[in-house]
Amino acid sequence: xxxxxxxxxxxxxxxxxxxxxxxxxxxxxxxxxxxxxxxxxxxxxxxxxxxxxxxxxxxxxxxxxxxxxxxxxxxxxxxxxxxxxxxxxxxxxxxxxxxxxxxxxxxxxxxxxxxxxxxxxxxxxxxxxxxxxxxxxxxxxxxxxxxxxxxxxxxxxxxxxxxxxxxxxxxxxxxxxxxxxxxxxxxxxxxxxxxxxxxxxxxxxxxxxxxxxxxxxxxxxxxxxxxxxxxxxxxxxxxxxxxxxxxxxxxxxxxxxxxxxxxxxxxxxxxxxxxxxxxxxxxxxxxxxxxxxxxxxxxxxxxxxxxxxxxxxxxxxxxxx
Numbered sequence: 001x002x003x004x005x006x007x008x009x010x011x012x013x014x015x016x017x018x019x020x021x022x023x024x025x026x027x028x029x030x031x032x033x034x035x036x037x038x039x040x041x042x043x044x045x046x047x048x049x050x051x052x053x054x055x056x057x058x059x060x061x062x063x064x065x066x067x068x069x070x071x072x073x074x075x076x077x078x079x080x081x082x083x084x085x086x087x088x089x090x091x092x093x094x095x096x097x098x099x100x101x102x103x104x105x106x107x108x109x110x111x112x113x114x115x116x117x118x119x120x121x122x123x124x125x126x127x128x129x130x131x132x133x134x135x136x137x138x139x140x141x142x143x144x145x146x147x148x149x150x151x152x153x154x155x156x157x158x159x160x161x162x163x164x165x166x167x168x169x170x171x172x173x174x175x176x177x178x179x180x181x182x183x184x185x186x187x188x189x190x191x192x193x194x195x196x197x198x199x200x201x202x203x204x205x206x207x208x209x210x211x212x213x214x215x216x217x218x219x220x221x222x223x224x225x226x227x228x229x230x231x232x233x234x235x236x237x238x239x240x241x242x243x244x245x246x247x248x249x250x251x252x253x254x255x256x257x258x259x260x261x262x263x264x265x266x267x268x269x270x271x272x273x274x275x276x277x278x279x280x281x282x283x284x285x286x287x288x289x290x291x292x293x294x295x296x297x298x299x300x301x302x303x304x305x306x307x308x309x310x311x312x313x314x315x316x317x318x319x320x321x
Contacts, residue, residue: 008272012054015279019050022286048181049173053279055185056173056237057247061274062192062267063230064248065255067118069202069263070226074311075138077248078114078234082141084245086117087231087238088169089145089152094239096156096165103183103240110239111187115231117141122227170295171244173282184240191233195267198222202264244297246304247274247281253311277303 020042031038064077071081078084090113094100100109124137153165167174201222204212209219234248251274255266281299 008269008276012272012276012279015276015283016050016054019053019279019283020046022283044178045175048176048178049282050279051178051181051185052173052176052237052241053282054275055181055188056241056244057251057275057278058271059188059192059233059237059274060244060248060278061251061255061270061272062195063234064274065252065263065267065270066195066198066202066226066230067248068252069205069266070223072206072263074253075249077246077252078230079142079243079245079248081121081138082117082145083114083231083234084238084243084248085142085145085149087111087114087235088243089113089149090116090235091239092149092152092156092165096158097152103180106239107183107187107236109235110237111232111235113145114235114238115228117145118227118231122223167293167295168242171242171297171300172293173241173296174293176240180240184236187236188233191229191236192271194229195226195233198225199264199267202226202267203262206263242297244278244281244300246300246308247277249311250274250304250307251277253307 060078063083067076067078067081067083068074070076087110090109090111091106093113094106094109098109100106120141121137124141149169201212201217204215204217205219205222212219212222251270252263252266254273255268255270256263258269259265277300278296281296281303284299285294285296287294
């Protein structure tokens with residue numbers, strides 16, 4: 001496990017360096033002409049983008065691993081359970097209908113939307129629901145939140161609301177500031193710290209609620225803490241970067257292979273893998289032709305859909321075997 005974590009961490013550092021320096025040609029040209037301008041490009045344009053990819057990817061990995069441990073289901077991730085869609089809905093309500101434009105205010109609105117979606121899932125699917133139940137309930141919540149988001153944007157006071165928010169809805173790290181990094185990153189990291197502190201409790205929950213209670217953990221309180229912390233972490237990031245799918249699904253699945261199937265211990269490697277996946281996806285968006293852009297969510301969906309189908313087929317094979 002340690003070797004795998006070290007290798008993943010080194011890969012993450014290499015990707016972060018590449019994300020800061022690529023594309024190298026324009027940066028080199030600006031450096032030769034005006035070093036202060038090159039420093040501005042590096043620290044005010046590329047650094048926030050790289051930091052957001054690291055924080056958002058790690059958040060999705062940790063939240064996904066925690067939700068999968070809570071529901072005992074590999075399909076429970078922030079996007080599949082409706083958390084990301086709920087966060088987007090909350091941000092739209094706050095930004096376009098309540099007039100809240102501050103980064104912290106939008107982060108709070110996103111967290112509230114994600115919390116509502118996850119609470120609905122907990123009520124609809126139950127605590128240890130079957131995979132099909134979680135999947136259907138999560139998809140229903142995601143579709144409802146997505147439809148509500150589109151409706152509110154179409155009816156927003158600004159007639160250009162939908163077009164202005166299109167790139168954000170599809171996921172984007174472009175043109176973000178360090179203030180936005182702080183507004184989303186600080187709440188997300190604090191919430192992720194709370195989730196990481198519940199590693200032992202989530203591992204014990206995999207053995208059953210009675211076992212967890214006998215070890216001194218309160219399953220009911222643990223569910224509330226995991227749902228609330230996951231919602232706060234994901235909602236804060238979605239309010240700034242938009243909804244990005246499948247990272248919260250892929251990273252925990254890969255991470256559990258490094259931890260021998262322990263769901264709680266998978267959170268740290270899931271954070272590293274999630275950050276690396278989102279950084280890699282962001283690098284791929286830069287391959288778009290000049291004047292065009294590729295939404296970040298499209299890259300992650302193309303990469304994540306085959307794995308999602310593989311998980312579903314594998315679970316079905318296990319049930320019928």
